[in-house]
Amino acid sequence: MEEECYQAIKDYSPFIAWIHNISLNQQKYMKTKFRELDLGHDVRYIMFIYDNPGCSQEDLVNMFGQSKGNIAKALRKLEDKGFIQRDVNPQNRRKYMLNTTEKGNNLVPEFRRVSKQWEQEVGITEADIELKRRIRQIAINGMKLIEDN
Structure with missing residues (x-):
């Protein structure tokens, strides 16, 4: 299976679908580590x-x-x-x-x-600090958008 098609994640998939997938997979991983x-x-x-x-x-x-x-x-x-x-x-x-x-x-x-x-295993590194800040700001902007409406 092509890497870019793995689990139906494609270049044209909505950004939020990628974030959702990352979140779900991280939750599944954590659940196995703290199952008890x-x-x-x-x-x-x-x-x-x-x-x-x-x-x-x-x-x-x-x-x-x-x-x-x-x-x-x-x-x-x-x-x-x-x-x-x-x-x-x-x-x-x-x-x-x-x-x-x-x-x-x-x-x-x-x-x-x-x-x-988990972050290290999936390839999130200290070099991604700017990406993390940007995604954090997007999350904050989304919360503000809901508050304003």
Whole structure:
């Protein structure tokens, strides 16, 4: 099979299809490495909370474009598994501040190490730093575009 046709990825395929394929394959790889945790995509919430201690459920809704219900369900699961904790916000008792637990704090560096390993295996190098910045900016622009409409 021709390399440029692998899994129907062609030169004329939409850019977003390539990004989606990369994301799915990275998730599948990570799932095999952390199979016993049964986290799937929910690990991204742990990562966000780890990087933004004291954030709110609303912050996750805004960042990931998921419904409040889906985020609440995922957070309950992560809390039950001991990766995060919800504490009442003293400034607004109807809201919670989210933080990672020791278990979550231990997972994040290991997850990032394996993720970096995946990047190296698929050919993402330090030389791609400009490409990473550009894709990050495209992601931000996409979020702003949704906010503006």
